[in-house]
Amino acid sequence: MIFNYNLRNYNFRIVLYMLFLSIAGILVLRSASGGDSSVVGKQIMGVSLSFTACIIISFIDYHKIFRFNILIYVGCVVLLIAVLIAGHNSHGATRWLNIFGFTVQPSEFLKVGLIIVLSWYAAKNQERINKPSVLGTAVLLVAFPVGLVLAQPNLSTSIVITIPLIFIIYAAGLSYKWIGGVLAVGIPAGGLFLYLAQYGIVPFLHQYQAQRILAKIFHGSAQYADANSQQDKSIMAIGSGQLWGKGLNNVGVGSVKSGNFVAEDQTDFIFAVIGEELGFVGSMVIISVLALLVFECLLTASRAKDMGGRLVCIGIAVLIGFQGFANIAVATGIFPNTGLPLPFISSGISSLLSIFIGMGIVLNIGLQRKSNNN
Numbered sequence: 001m002i003f004n005y006n007l008r009n010y011n012f013r014i015v016l017y018m019l020f021l022s023i024a025g026i027l028v029l030r031s032a033s034g035g036d037s038s039v040v041g042k043q044i045m046g047v048s049l050s051f052t053a054c055i056i057i058s059f060i061d062y063h064k065i066f067r068f069n070i071l072i073y074v075g076c077v078v079l080l081i082a083v084l085i086a087g088h089n090s091h092g093a094t095r096w097l098n099i100f101g102f103t104v105q106p107s108e109f110l111k112v113g114l115i116i117v118l119s120w121y122a123a124k125n126q127e128r129i130n131k132p133s134v135l136g137t138a139v140l141l142v143a144f145p146v147g148l149v150l151a152q153p154n155l156s157t158s159i160v161i162t163i164p165l166i167f168i169i170y171a172a173g174l175s176y177k178w179i180g181g182v183l184a185v186g187i188p189a190g191g192l193f194l195y196l197a198q199y200g201i202v203p204f205l206h207q208y209q210a211q212r213i214l215a216k217i218f219h220g221s222a223q224y225a226d227a228n229s230q231q232d233k234s235i236m237a238i239g240s241g242q243l244w245g246k247g248l249n250n251v252g253v254g255s256v257k258s259g260n261f262v263a264e265d266q267t268d269f270i271f272a273v274i275g276e277e278l279g280f281v282g283s284m285v286i287i288s289v290l291a292l293l294v295f296e297c298l299l300t301a302s303r304a305k306d307m308g309g310r311l312v313c314i315g316i317a318v319l320i321g322f323q324g325f326a327n328i329a330v331a332t333g334i335f336p337n338t339g340l341p342l343p344f345i346s347s348g349i350s351s352l353l354s355i356f357i358g359m360g361i362v363l364n365i366g367l368q369r370k371s372n373n374n
Contacts, residue, residue, distance in 0.1 A: 025345035046349035050356035057360030079106035115315035123308035238275030245279030
């Protein structure tokens with residue numbers, strides 16, 4: 001039965017954290033859009049739809065979701081292929097698909113889809129996880145859809161998708177011999193990558209992507225001044241907020257946001273708006289609630305009754321934590337300039353729905369947590 005659960009195990013803290021971040025996102029987005037009712041209305045609709053889906057999914061046994069792993073995988077791959085064939089192009093990238101009048105970004109759903117599929121696969125093969133055939137199959141399962149995302153091109157999302165999957169395989173019992181071998185190959189390969197990037201001869205790296213990476217490494221160079229300009233303005237906006245911020249909907253002459261100096265301030269650089277209008281205190285509140293959400297996912301993982309549930313929780317925790325960190329790192333100039341939404345806050349229904357679906361599964365895993373007697 002769907003509702004055959006002990007509701008005392010329902011993690012209402014997770015629900016409150018998600019609602020807090022979503023409401024904060026709507027308020028900040030309203031300010032960033034200049035009060036544009038269509039933008040705000042779309043975000044409210046997205047939060048309402050996503051939150052409803054989350055609650056419904058939280059009462060569906062996650063083992064039943066595991067049964068659809070092949071369908072989830074194939075569905076994600078088909079949508080990604082459709083994007084490359086008939087997707088909507090914007091700013092030189094083809095990442096969106098129009099379905100019945102709605103704009104969908106399939107790569108956002110792949111983030112959670114692959115976490116589900118790989119968690120099921122790793123749990124099923126836990127005893128044999130270090131066999132080359134098992135690891136090789138896992139790599140192929142990940143490489144094909146991630147390669148489709150990379151072809152859009154979307155390097156940053158490819159990385160964000162891959163990081164949680166690495167942690168899932170590690171948590172499933174990956175041997176340190178494999179880890180050492182990967183590091184022994186990966187570190188020199190990384191150095192070679194940076195060297196080749198300077199000459200624009202990395203096969204899968206577009207020129208603008210190489211420019212952004214090199215601009216971060218050689219930040220002081222005049223050659224890359226234009227590539228760093230957006231991040232420099234974002235840092236200026238965050239710094240101008242000082243301790244308490246300038247207040248939401250600030251339209252003062254000195255507002256970096258109001259002067260349209262920062263592009264994509266509703267999505268990739270929304271943290272610049274948070275920093276300017278809510279200040280250091282407001283920024284730390286947002287970061288703290290995101291950190292609490294990650295902690296709750298890891299706590300749920302530690303209490304999960306089986307390996308499959310544990311791996312899903314770890315994957316979702318890493319996804320929220322790494323993507324949130326990456327978004328803020330871009331806005332503060334730590335990472336190269338790239339396009340990633342801030343979980344629960346940035347504009348975008350696909351991103352919202354995907355992360356809420358993932359959290360719905362985490363809530364169900366928490367509902368079925370192992371008893372203290374075990």
